[in-house]
Amino acid sequence: MLLEAQDLHAGYGEMEILHGVSMTLDEGELVTIIGPNGAGKSTLVKAMFGLIRVSGGRILFRGTDITARPPRELVIMGLGYVPQTNNTFPTLTILENLEMGAITRRISPLPLPWVRRGDARSRARMMNDGQIRKRAIETIKMFPNLEPKLREPAGALSGGEQQMVALAKSMMLDPEILLIDEPSAGLAPKLVDAVFSKIVEINERGTGIVIIEQNAKKALAIADRGYVLETGRNRFTGTGEGLLHNADVGRLYLGGAA
Numbered sequence: 001m002l003l004e005a006q007d008l009h010a011g012y013g014e015m016e017i018l019h020g021v022s023m024t025l026d027e028g029e030l031v032t033i034i035g036p037n038g039a040g041k042s043t044l045v046k047a048m049f050g051l052i053r054v055s056g057g058r059i060l061f062r063g064t065d066i067t068a069r070p071p072r073e074l075v076i077m078g079l080g081y082v083p084q085t086n087n088t089f090p091t092l093t094i095l096e097n098l099e100m101g102a103i104t105r106r107i108s109p110l111p112l113p114w115v116r117r118g119d120a121r122s123r124a125r126m127m128n129d130g131q132i133r134k135r136a137i138e139t140i141k142m143f144p145n146l147e148p149k150l151r152e153p154a155g156a157l158s159g160g161e162q163q164m165v166a167l168a169k170s171m172m173l174d175p176e177i178l179l180i181d182e183p184s185a186g187l188a189p190k191l192v193d194a195v196f197s198k199i200v201e202i203n204e205r206g207t208g209i210v211i212i213e214q215n216a217k218k219a220l221a222i223a224d225r226g227y228v229l230e231t232g233r234n235r236f237t238g239t240g241e242g243l244l245h246n247a248d249v250g251r252l253y254l255g256g257a258a
Contacts, residue, residue, distance in 0.1 A: 009056030010047040017043040019232040030203045034216040035229035041212040045179045049081045080175030084182040087166035090155025098136040101169035160191030220244040
């Protein structure tokens with residue numbers, strides 16, 4: 001098992017949003033989380049990435065409990081996260097954005113507090129400035145439409161291109177798992193297709209992906225498995241195709257009969 005959330009309870013302050021949500025991600029899988037607004041989808045990925053406090057249950061990465069670890073440690077371990085908004089540095093160029101994506105693995109003359117003593121695997125993944133630049137040039141080849149614009153500021157790009165920069169930035173760390181929150185939000189249909197195509201390509205290269213998405217039909221169509229959340233609880237679980245053609249899921253969450 002690559003990633004597992006077990007009976008997860010989490011929320012904001014005194015308000016609990018997740019009331020015992022469970023999910024798994026196997027090697028190489030693409031798993032989609034869907035559900036109505038307020039179901040707890042984004043809260044789930046934020047909890048798994050250490051961005052909010054978990055009050056109950058646990059999160060396992062390759063069998064290791066990572067529930068209490070902060071995001072900077074999770075990044076070193078091999079988890080990546082692409083938030084829905086504010087996922088690029090608009091005044092920096094595409095190249096600089098990619099380089100910033102590797103900042104947590106930049107070799108520093110000072111001890112890095114998030115690299116645990118004796119953690120040889122984490123230390124082996126550290127990079128110097130030259131290696132970071134080389135990695136950026138290699139990574140951008142996955143996004144050929146961005147290559148000619150490498151020196152342009154990210155803020156000058158279209159919404160779809162900015163989402164591509166966010167994905168490219170997350171791939172700088174060659175993550176084993178990528179958590180992606182609402183990648184199609186605010187994009188035109190043609191750009192949505194391009195972003196989803198790139199997500200599938202990243203998955204086919206071996207990265208396990210958990211995607212939170214309001215465009216439920218499109219997300220389930222590319223998923224190996226899916227989870228439907230409602231009011232912070234698991235409602236339906238199944239293969240992407242199975243959920244896409246489930247009459248109850250179609251009626252309640254997909255805008256009509258499946």
